[in-house]
Amino acid sequence: MKNQHLERFEIRLSGLGGQGILTLGKVMGSGLALGQGYNVTQTQSYGPEARGGASRSDLVISSEKISYPKAESVDLLIALSQEACNMYFRNLKPGGLLLIESDLVKQPPVNMFLGLPFTHLAKDKIGLVQTMNTIVLGAATFLLPFTNHRVIRKNLEEILPAKIVEINVKAFNLGYKEAKKNFGDPELLWKNNSVVVEEEHDSI
Numbered sequence: 001m002k003n004q005h006l007e008r009f010e011i012r013l014s015g016l017g018g019q020g021i022l023t024l025g026k027v028m029g030s031g032l033a034l035g036q037g038y039n040v041t042q043t044q045s046y047g048p049e050a051r052g053g054a055s056r057s058d059l060v061i062s063s064e065k066i067s068y069p070k071a072e073s074v075d076l077l078i079a080l081s082q083e084a085c086n087m088y089f090r091n092l093k094p095g096g097l098l099l100i101e102s103d104l105v106k107q108p109p110v111n112m113f114l115g116l117p118f119t120h121l122a123k124d125k126i127g128l129v130q131t132m133n134t135i136v137l138g139a140a141t142f143l144l145p146f147t148n149h150r151v152i153r154k155n156l157e158e159i160l161p162a163k164i165v166e167i168n169v170k171a172f173n174l175g176y177k178e179a180k181k182n183f184g185d186p187e188l189l190w191k192n193n194s195v196v197v198e199e200e201h202d203s204i
Contacts, residue, residue, distance in 0.1 A: 003036055003037060003038065003063070003146065004145065004146040005063045006038065006061055006062050006063045006146055007062060007063070007064065008060065008061075008062045008064075008066070009060070009061045009062065009075050009076075009146070010058065010059070010060050010061075010071040010072070010073060010074045010075050010076075010093075011028070011058070011059040011061070011071070011074065011075065011076045011077075011078070011140075011144075012056060012057075012058050012059075012071055012074045012076070012077050012078065012088055012091065013025050013028075013056065013057045013058075013059075013078045013080075013136075014054070014055065014056045014057075014077070014078065014079050014080065014081070014084035014085075014087070014088050015054075015055055015078075015079065015080030015081045015084050015101070016054065016055060016080065016081045016083070016084070017046055017054070017055045019055065019080050019081075019132060019133060020130065020132065020133030020134075021044075021046075021055040021056065021057050021080070021133065022044050022046065022055065022057050023133060024057065024133040024134075024136060024137055025042050025044060025057025025058070025059060026042065026057075027134075027137060027155070027156060027159065028059060028137060028140065028152070029041075029042040029059050030155060030159060031147075031151060031152040031155035031156070032059075032061055032147065032152075034155060035148075035151040035152060035154065035155045036146075036147070036148060036151055038061050038062065038063060038146075039061070039062050039063070039064065039065060039066050040059060040060065040061050040062075040066075041059070041060045041066050041069035041070075042057065042058070042059050043057070043058045043069060043070055043071075044056065044057045044058070045057075054081075054083060054084060054087065055084075056084070056088070058070060058071035058074075059071070061146075071091070072091065073091070073093040074088070074091045074092050074093060074096055075093060075096045075097070076096060076097050076099065076140070076143065076144070077089065077091070077092045077096065077097070077098050077099070078099045078100075078136060078140060079098065079099070079100050079101070079105055080100070080101040080104060080105075080118065080132075080136070081101070081104050081105065082104060082105050082106060082107065085098075085100060085105045085108065085109065086109070089109045089110075095190075097113075097114060097143065097189060097190070098110065098112075098113040098114065099113070099114045099115070099116075099136075099139065099140065099143065100113055100114070100115045101115070101116070101117070101118045101119060102115030102116060102117050103117045103119060103120055104119065114143070114179075114182075114183055114189075116135075116139060116175075116178055116179070116182065118132045118135050118136055118139075118175075119132050121135050121174060121175075121178065122135055122171065125174055126167060126170060126171050126174065128167060128171075131167060131168055131170075131171035132171075134156070134168045134171035134172050134175065135171045135172070135174055135175035135178075136175060137152070137156070137172055137175060138171065138172040138173060138174060138175025138176035138177075138178075138179065139175040139176065139178060139179035139183075140175075140179075141172075141175075141176055142175075142176045142179035142180050142183070142186065143179060143183065143186055143189065144186075145186055145187070145190060149176055152172075153169060153172055153173075156168060156169065156172055157169060
């Protein structure tokens with residue numbers, strides 16, 4: 001599948017230390033850059049505590065050279081904690097999408113948002129809470145119209161240690177399927193955004 005042309009697309013992944021935010025950003029960024037050939041910048045910020053403090057990873061993706069590497073007008077905001085949602089919602093552009101961890105973000109700032117209980121899914125369906133960020137990766141891959149889920153999954157397989165590849169591929173597939181079941185047609189979700197959407201996603 002030929003890559004779609006992107007002028008500039010910004011993603012902010014945010015939550016708490018210990019949720020795997022930084023790893024999620026690196027995996028997603030490398031999949032889009034090495035796997036699909038986009039130009040990608042990845043910047044990160046985290047609080048003073050290794051676990052429990054605020055954590056953020058930003059991606060800027062473009063078919064062209066990226067003149068400014070930091071995200072300022074976010075197309076997709078992923079918020080895995082109430083604090084992160086409150087802090088970064090102001091950076092979401094009109095027509096952008098908000099994806100939340102629905103068990104941890106109890107008071108979304110808007111009525112229009114997408115949510116899945118990522119932590120519960122990791123515990124209940126996968127049996128390992130540390131796979132939560134990989135479930136998020138699967139869900140985000142479904143939502144992003146310029147990603148090829150097979151390419152992202154292959155990149156995941158290549159960069160993870162062999163002993164945890166199988167369980168994380170299972171988590172990735174779960175996130176993709178849950179998003180497909182619960183969120184509907186990505187084209188309709190992005191109708192207020194300038195992103196061009198493929199007519200349909202491949203089946204998993």
